[in-house]
Amino acid sequence: MSRDWHAWHAEYDDPESSLSRRLDVVRAQLTSTLADTTEPVRLLSLCAGDGRDTLPVLASTPARVTAVLVELDPELADTARASAHARGLRDVEVRTADAGTTSSCADAVPADVLMACGIFGNVTDADVARTVATLPSLLAPGAHVIWTRGCRVPQDPTEVVGDPSQAVRDHFADAGFEEVAFVRPDDASYRVGVHRWPRPGLPFRSGVRMFSFV
Numbered sequence: 202m203s204r205d206w207h208a209w210h211a212e213y214d215d216p217e218s219s220l221s222r223r224l225d226v227v228r229a230q231l232t233s234t235l236a237d238t239t240e241p242v243r244l245l246s247l248c249a250g251d252g253r254d255t256l257p258v259l260a261s262t263p264a265r266v267t268a269v270l271v272e273l274d275p276e277l278a279d280t281a282r283a284s285a286h287a288r289g290l291r292d293v294e295v296r297t298a299d300a301g302t303t304s305s306c307a308d309a310v311p312a313d314v315l316m317a318c319g320i321f322g323n324v325t326d327a328d329v330a331r332t333v334a335t336l337p338s339l340l341a342p343g344a345h346v347i348w349t350r351g352c353r354v355p356q357d358p359t360e361v362v363g364d365p366s367q368a369v370r371d372h373f374a375d376a377g378f379e380e381v382a383f384v385r386p387d388d389a390s391y392r393v394g395v396h397r398w399p400r401p402g403l404p405f406r407s408g409v410r411m412f413s414f415v
């Protein structure tokens with residue numbers, strides 16, 4: 202495990218923190234995405250943590266959603282499972298697995314909504330490019346990807362000059378995605394993007410390495 206992800210989640214305890222503000226934005230984007238997506242919806246969350254950006258939204262949306270959350274840390278995965286259970290979400294599966302390989306996504310694709318939050322600031326620039334290029338093989342036509350990227354996060358592995366979220370947007374554009382939303386507050390370092398895949402999905406291949414946390 203690359204970092205203490207339990208300590209990282211503790212920043213959510215402060216409702217004024219940048220991470221809590223980011224959480225509000227991600228939930229709002231997920232809520233509006235689900236409102237615009239044809240049911241039934243398949244959702245896939247990579248590096249899902251304790252699922253707090255997704256599960257409360259699923260509990261309140263009128264949309265019929267089947268979700269798979271992939272999280273490597275067993276305790277965080279257990280917390281996500283317990284959270285789904287407590288909210289009465291029966292169509293949620295939490296996989297304790299490596300989300301960096303497409304093998305962990307088998308039977309959960311093609312997804313209509315893919316969450317990639319808290320990933321791109323923890324992997325190399327090459328892995329960001331590889332991941333975005335691989336996403337169309339995990340997506341249904343018209344699917345949405347909700348992603349985040351901190352600007353100059355601590356121990357940032359990027360070699361990009363300037364705001365690294367711009368490189369992420371460029372990768373999405375190069376891969377053929379359409380930008381639906383991009384949130385860049387003036388007074389905080391988080392960025393949240395939503396991109397739509399407008400074409401038929403590409404064939405799914407198991408065993409493709411997208412990223413590894415540094």
Ligand SMILES: C[S@@+](CC[C@H](N)C(=O)[O-])C[C@H]1O[C@@H](n2cnc3c(N)ncnc32)[C@H](O)[C@@H]1O
Nearest residue numbers: 206248249250272273274299300301318319414
């Ligand atoms: C920055 S946190 C983001 C959590 C959640 N997506 C959020 O935004 O609240 C990164 C998460 O990725 C998990 N993680 C790290 N490497 C992983 C991997 N290879 N596969 C699945 N999860 C991983 C960590 O345990 C941690 O929960």
